[in-house]
Amino acid sequence: MIPSSPLVIGIAVAVALIALFVLVRRLRGPSAEARESKRAHEAAQRRDAPVEIGETYEFGVTELTDHHSGSEVAVGKVEGFVVFAEDIPGGLEPGDVIRAKVLSFNQGRTSADATFVGRA
Incomplete structure (x- = not known):
């Protein structure tokens, strides 16, 4: 039943x-x-990356996020290409414009890691 x-x-x-x-x-x-x-x-x-290793680029920060390195990074785009800037200072916020030096490309060359150089 x-x-x-x-x-x-x-x-x-x-x-x-x-x-x-x-x-x-x-x-x-x-x-x-x-x-x-x-x-x-x-x-x-x-596509070819619009950035080169060793060169410094200026871009707007679109977000702050935790990177695979474990530290907070600024994320932005150079001609639509994603760049993760490490060693960012405190107080940085989305919308800020920064300069960062490209250090390396990530697997597949779809993004790059960079180090913060200064505010624009």
Whole structure:
């Protein structure tokens, strides 16, 4: 005999809805935002970097984040190319314009690591 209490029916309906939601999400694939991000990443891998190692560039800080090095870094873009500037001073905020010297490219040459040189 199958239990037919409202609680059991409610749980069964909830489980079925969750399973349906997961199935629909898998069938739909990645979101438009995820697809665009992937396209931009692939395009970045195909183009030449607009920065050179040893050169200093000026750019606006778009965000501050924790880098794989464990320290806080300033993130910005030079001609759409992402640059992570390390050794940033306290009080730096998104929107500030800084100068940074490029030290190396990251794997795939889709971004670069740099060191803070000064405020612009």
